[in-house]
Amino acid sequence: MRRGRSERTTLMDVAVRAGVSAITVSRVLREPQKVSPSLRQRILDLIEDMGYVPDQAARALASRHNSTFGVLVPSLTSRAFLNFMQGVEERVRDSTFRIQYANTHNSVEEEKRQVRLLMSQNTAGIVLGGLEGLEEVSDLIRRANCPVIQVVDVGIETAATAIAVDHAAAAEAATRHLLACGYRAIALLGVAPDVRGGRRTQGYARVLQQAGLYDPDLIHTENAATSTQMGCRLLRRALKARPDIDAVFCQNDDLALGVLFEAQRLGRRVPDDFGICGYNDLDFATVMNPPLTTVRLPLFEMGYRAGDLLIRSADGRTMERQTIRLGFELIKRRTTRRPAG
Amino acid sequence: MRRGRSERTTLMDVAVRAGVSAITVSRVLREPQKVSPSLRQRILDLIEDMGYVPDQAARALASRHNSTFGVLVPSLTSRAFLNFMQGVEERVRDSTFRIQYANTHNSVEEEKRQVRLLMSQNTAGIVLGGLEGLEEVSDLIRRANCPVIQVVDVGIETAATAIAVDHAAAAEAATRHLLACGYRAIALLGVAPDVRGGRRTQGYARVLQQAGLYDPDLIHTENAATSTQMGCRLLRRALKARPDIDAVFCQNDDLALGVLFEAQRLGRRVPDDFGICGYNDLDFATVMNPPLTTVRLPLFEMGYRAGDLLIRSADGRTMERQTIRLGFELIKRRTTRRPAG
DNA sequence: CTGTTAGCGCCTTCAC
DNA sequence: GTGAAGGCGCTAACAG
Numbered sequence: 001m002r003r004g005r006s007e008r009t010t011l012m013d014v015a016v017r018a019g020v021s022a023i024t025v026s027r028v029l030r031e032p033q034k035v036s037p038s039l040r041q042r043i044l045d046l047i048e049d050m051g052y053v054p055d056q057a058a059r060a061l062a063s064r065h066n067s068t069f070g071v072l073v074p075s076l077t078s079r080a081f082l083n084f085m086q087g088v089e090e091r092v093r094d095s096t097f098r099i100q101y102a103n104t105h106n107s108v109e110e111e112k113r114q115v116r117l118l119m120s121q122n123t124a125g126i127v128l129g130g131l132e133g134l135e136e137v138s139d140l141i142r143r144a145n146c147p148v149i150q151v152v153d154v155g156i157e158t159a160a161t162a163i164a165v166d167h168a169a170a171a172e173a174a175t176r177h178l179l180a181c182g183y184r185a186i187a188l189l190g191v192a193p194d195v196r197g198g199r200r201t202q203g204y205a206r207v208l209q210q211a212g213l214y215d216p217d218l219i220h221t222e223n224a225a226t227s228t229q230m231g232c233r234l235l236r237r238a239l240k241a242r243p244d245i246d247a248v249f250c251q252n253d254d255l256a257l258g259v260l261f262e263a264q265r266l267g268r269r270v271p272d273d274f275g276i277c278g279y280n281d282l283d284f285a286t287v288m289n290p291p292l293t294t295v296r297l298p299l300f301e302m303g304y305r306a307g308d309l310l311i312r313s314a315d316g317r318t319m320e321r322q323t324i325r326l327g328f329e330l331i332k333r334r335t336t337r338r339p340a341g
Numbered sequence: 342m343r344r345g346r347s348e349r350t351t352l353m354d355v356a357v358r359a360g361v362s363a364i365t366v367s368r369v370l371r372e373p374q375k376v377s378p379s380l381r382q383r384i385l386d387l388i389e390d391m392g393y394v395p396d397q398a399a400r401a402l403a404s405r406h407n408s409t410f411g412v413l414v415p416s417l418t419s420r421a422f423l424n425f426m427q428g429v430e431e432r433v434r435d436s437t438f439r440i441q442y443a444n445t446h447n448s449v450e451e452e453k454r455q456v457r458l459l460m461s462q463n464t465a466g467i468v469l470g471g472l473e474g475l476e477e478v479s480d481l482i483r484r485a486n487c488p489v490i491q492v493v494d495v496g497i498e499t500a501a502t503a504i505a506v507d508h509a510a511a512a513e514a515a516t517r518h519l520l521a522c523g524y525r526a527i528a529l530l531g532v533a534p535d536v537r538g539g540r541r542t543q544g545y546a547r548v549l550q551q552a553g554l555y556d557p558d559l560i561h562t563e564n565a566a567t568s569t570q571m572g573c574r575l576l577r578r579a580l581k582a583r584p585d586i587d588a589v590f591c592q593n594d595d596l597a598l599g600v601l602f603e604a605q606r607l608g609r610r611v612p613d614d615f616g617i618c619g620y621n622d623l624d625f626a627t628v629m630n631p632p633l634t635t636v637r638l639p640l641f642e643m644g645y646r647a648g649d650l651l652i653r654s655a656d657g658r659t660m661e662r663q664t665i666r667l668g669f670e671l672i673k674r675r676t677t678r679r680p681a682g
Numbered sequence: 683c684t685g686t687t688a689g690c691g692c693c694t695t696c697a698c
Numbered sequence: 699g700t701g702a703a704g705g706c707g708c709t710a711a712c713a714g
Contacts, residue, residue, distance in 0.1 A: 008486050010691060021701050026693065036699060051484045056461040057407070058691035060398035061706050068458070070441075076426060082417050089444060098458055100411075100441040103430060117409070117439055120397040143392045145349050228625035254625075261628050284569035284595075287602045351707060362685050367709060377683060399707035402690050 009052045017050070018043050029054065060122050068098040069310055070118035074106045074130035074194075077225040078252060080280045080299055084129055084151070087303020095311050097124060106193045108133030115140050125149070125310035129303075132195055134158075147313035149306045153199050154325060161309055162323045163302050167196050170295045170328040171203030174249055174277045177293070177330055179211055180339040183247035183275045185218065189234040189259065190251035192223040197251045200279065204249055217241040226251075231258020239266075247275035247336070253282040256292055260335065276335040290334030298326050350393045358391070359384050370395065401463050409439040410651055411459035415447045415471035415535075418566040419593060421621045421640055425470055425492070428644020436652050438465060447534045449474030456481050466490070466651035470644075473536055475499075488654035490647045494540050495666060502650055503664045504643050508537050511636045511669040512544030515590055515618045518634070518671055520552055521680040524588030524616045526559065530575040530600065531592035533564040538592045541620065545590055558582040567592075572599020580607075588616035588677070594623040597633055601676065617676040631675030639667050 015022040020039070027035050028043045035043070046052075060066045071088055073081040085101065092099055102118075104111040111132045118126050119140070125147045128137070134152075138159040141148050148160035153167050178186050188204050190197045201219065208214040220238045222230055231250065235258070238245055250256040256278030260270060268274035270290060278285060278294035285292040305324060356363045361380070368375050369384045376384070387393075401407045412429055414422040426442065433440055443459075445452040452473045459467050460481070466488045469478070475493075479500040482489050489501035494508050519527050529545050531538045542560065549555040561579045563571055572591065576599070579586055591597040597619030601611060609615035611631060619626060619635035626633040646665060 008484075012691075022692075023694095023702085024700060027700085030693090034699065039699090051480075053457055053460045053484075055402070055463065055691055056458075057398040057401040057463055058706090059461075059693075061396070061402055061708085062691075062693035064693090064706070066398070076423050082423075085417060085444075089446075098443070098455075100443055102439070102441060103426075105430075114439075116394055117397075119394050120400075122396065122398055139392075143349075143394075229628055232628050257625060258628055261625075261630050264630055284598060284602075287570055287573050287599055289602050289605055352709095353707075363707085364686085364709075365684060368684085371709085375683065380683090396707055399690090400709075402692085403707075403709040405690070405709095 008055075009050050011052070011054070014043065014046050014050055014052050018046055064122070066122045066124050067096055068100055068121075068123060069125045069127065069307075069314075070114075070121075070123045071099055071101045071127045072104055072111065072114050072118075072129055073101065074104050074111075074132055075225065076103050077227070079254065079282050080252065080297070081129055083282075083299035084303040087300040087305075088127060088307040089303075090300070091304045091307030092311065097311065097314070104130075104132060106132060106195075108136060111137060112140065115144075119144055119146075122146070124314050127151070127306045127310065128160075129306075130196060147310055149309050151302060151306065153196065158323070161313075161321050163305055163309075164323050164325050165297055165302070165328060166325075167199040168203035168206075170279075170297070170330075171200035171249070172207050173328070173330050174279070174295050175204045175207040177332065177339070178247045178249060178275055178277055178336065179207070179213075181247070181271075181275055181337040182340050183337075184213060185242060185245045186213070186247045186249060187218045187220065187235075187238040187242070187245045188249050188251070189231065189238065189255050190219075190221045191226045191230075192221040194251070197221075200251055215242065218245070226254050228254050228258040228261070231255035232262040233258075235259045235262045246273065247277070249277045251279055253278040253280045253285055253292060253294055256294065256335075257284065257288065260288060260292070271335050271337045275337060278335075281331055285331070285333070288335075293333045293336040294331050296329045296331050298328075302326060349396075350391050352393070352395070355384065355387050355391055355393050359387050405463070407463045407465050408437055409441055409462075409464060410466045410468065410648075411455075411462075411464045412440055412442045412468045413445055413452065413455050413459075413470055414442065415445050415452075415473055416566065417444050418568070420595065420623050421593065421638070422470055424640035425644040428641040428646075429468060429648040430644075431641070432645045432648030433652065438652065438655070445471075445473060447473060447536075449477060452478055453481065456485075460485055460487075463487070465655050468492070468647045468651065469501075470647075471537060488651055490650050492643060492647065494537065499664070502654075502662050504646055504650075505664050505666050506638055506643070506669060507666075508540040509544035509547075511620075511638070511671075512541035512590070513548050514669070514671050515620070515636050516545045516548040518673065518680070519588045519590060519616055519618055519677065520548070520554075522588070522612075522616055522678040523681050524678075525554060526583060526586045527554070527588045527590060528559045528561065528576075528579040528583070528586045529590050529592070530572065530579065530596050531560075531562045532567045532571075533562040535592070538562075541592055556583065559586070567595050569595050569599035569602070572596035573603040574599075576600045576603045587614065588618070590618045590620075592620055594619040594621045594626055594633060594635055597635065597676075598625065598629065601629060601633070612676050612678045616678060619676075622672055626672070626674070629676075634674045634677040635672050637670045637672050639669075643667060
């Protein structure tokens with residue numbers, strides 16, 4: 001089905017049929033105002049008839065630029081990245097640029113490979129949605145011949161323009177809230193290989209240490225894609241290690257959903273006997289029974305901004321490296337008690 | 342930040358530094374065994390030092406082929422497609438091919454644009470994860486110079502190799518099950534612009550018509566991205582139109598989750614007073630309270646097969662057009678009563 | 683094992 | 699408003 005196929009129609013084929021030179025056909029496509037209307041229309045019809053599709057490889061090679069952006073995300077199972085991706089799309093949608101995604105599977109190696117691939121393609125711009133291998137990718141980025149936007153944690157030095165959020169501070173706020181609600185044995189459930197999750201764990205641990213309530217047995221993670229089922233499993237595991245657990249901070253809302261279901265099955269009354277705090281404020285958080293207390297990150301906006309930065313810098317303007325900080329918000333709903341006092 | 346950058350390192354640059362000709366460097370990368378070990382190593386070091394990254398455009402142009410697959414999905418908000426994408430990845434992961442995704446937003450126009458873009462890039466193969474514009478895309482596909490795998494509904498004539506599932510039959514089975522459980526006023530909730538959803542609606546309607554229970558007021562859709570919140574909204578709307586509704590068939594599990602939450606808030610007892618059936622058997626279906634009755638499609642397998650077909654046909658072997666039919670399974674859990682009789 | 687020659691399909695630059 | 703010449707960076711085909 002491959003090699004033996006009919007050769008594809010080229011610009012030259014169209015030009016010959018039109019009785020003009022190749023460059024004229026090329027102009028019809030790129031600078032139509034430079035070709036006389038009648039000739040232009042005739043060529044346009046011919047292009048349609050012959051099913052001509054320009055070859056991007058040749059175009060990119062000759063013009064030395066490309067009009068697709070590459071967006072790398074570490075995972076497709078986490079909804080958080082989907083919201084992020086939608087933000088990028090929204091901004092890029094009615095520009096002349098196209099988007100292509102790739103998945104790095106939370107792997108530094110894969111991230112490097114994908115960045116190399118994008119660079120190989122002379123991509124117009126790259127968004128690194130979740131930076132896994134900071135050091136190792138930085139080298140590549142410095143050599144990149146296109147704008148690169150990184151989404152990172154506050155306080156991280158980046159080689160490129162960055163959109164930064166403070167995961168550690170967000171986790172601190174959530175943990176403090178659980179303490180303020182009077183919970184004392186607060187577990188943390190998460191996904192092991194997730195870099196951003198690690199920062200959240202740090203924030204959580206810091207607060208509990210200060211309160212003298214820290215215990216490694218409270219922390220449970222699993223090295224697998226996040227899921228609601230994982231939330232159930234991790235809760236059972238945590239309760240085995242520390243049966244007195246009275247609240248859970250989940251590194252994402254999918255886990256929190258599972259925790260709620262499992263807690264209900266175990267007869268825990270939420271929020272009276274048992275508090276739950278999620279992370280990301282996904283769509284279902286508001287409609288759960290009870291609605292989920294969670295941390296909201298401006299995921300869509302982060303994506304939108306990333307797309308915007310890319311478009312602006314790809315426009316040809318030189319842009320200096322900058323870092324855009326975006327905040328978080330703790331959304332207090334009904335899976336946590338009202339704070340005491 | 343863009344144009345004014347330093348030129349990127351080329352194959353020729355490396356060759357000059359190594360004191361060899363360009364082709365030798367090229368061989369080191371593609372056919373290393375054809376270059377003497379010592380020279381090979383020297384060149385490899387140089388490539389590393391100089392940060393040389395091959396230009397895919399030039400490579401694709403010269404060799405007339407490309408090693409990335411394009412995967413088009415109609416939506417990123419539906420988890421069903423994520424499972425599908427994961428299947429494709431799993432198969433492709435340790436081949437020499439790479440994957441790039443694009444989102445068509447349930448739009449025929451966008452689908453055509455994206456297919457054109459992929460063709461422009463001389464993509465090694467294309468997977469159309471959810472076919473929106475059958476007729477219009479078929480023309481393009483016939484001209485495609487690479488293997489194309491379509492995921493379609495059974496009974497649809499395709500221009501390319503296809504993986505087919507029978508959404509209408511699956512919806513019929515689900516609706517019959519609800520009838521067998523003794524529910525009589527069965528609503529259907531869905532997403533408006535979804536082609537596959539349309540087929541499911543047909544299956545549902547057919548069964549209810551046969552049972553003499555069909556009523557257009559039972560069908561409620563919304564023209565927006567699917568969500569759990571939408572499930573809540575649609576249920577309220579449906580109950581307004583027909584307060585006697587005693588069961589709901591949801592076109593996906595996210596809607597079903599919202600329906601369960603909303604039904605619980607409205608004091609409906611599930612499954613005794615109120616039955617719910619979902620679609621897709623997503624991760625959370627087994628752990629809900631009660632667990633969700635739903636239709637399972639082999640989404641991961643569909644993706645895996647698509648990837649497999651692509652790899653096999655891209656290998657150079659000519660493959661004849663074929664259609665692979667995959668089945669569905671009705672998973673009876675506890676959001677529906679036990680069938681009478 | 684290494685090199686030479688030619689050209690992929692298009693765009694840039696400069697003529698007319 | 700249109701065209702001719704040359705080259706983008708790489709690889710196929712053929713030499714040696």
